[in-house]
Amino acid sequence: MxxxxxxxxxxxxxxxxxxxxxxxxxxxxxxxxxxxxxxxxxxxxxxSSEYQLADVLTKVVSTTVLLNSLGKLGICDIFAPS
Known part of the structure; x- marks a missing residue:
């Protein structure tokens, strides 16, 4: 493992x-x-920390890392214009 x-x-x-x-x-x-x-x-x-998907849930990350990780996790902004 x-x-x-x-x-x-x-x-x-x-x-x-x-x-x-x-x-x-x-x-x-x-x-x-x-x-x-x-x-x-x-x-x-x-x-590297920038590739750890769980970091967005546990610590402060940059906007770039946040948006990249949210996309990988399948999380989207329901308030974003379509």
Missing amino acids: DLYCDNKAAIAIAHNPVQHDRTKHVEVDRHFVKEKLDAEIISFLFI
Whole structure:
């Protein structure tokens, strides 16, 4: 299973067991993810924030990214002139 992530630090922590000292609250989750990475069940792939469709629902994005993502999600402006 491919997991797309726009956070390079999160990908590095998942792959590198030495960096676990930098995390406080993800001990159990980190071990679970590391186990699945070692078994090659999941893989982390970096993707730029502008291509993350969920970002329009969770954070502030530019107008260009917003309009592009809304189109990909099939969301349209019902008040736009026809």
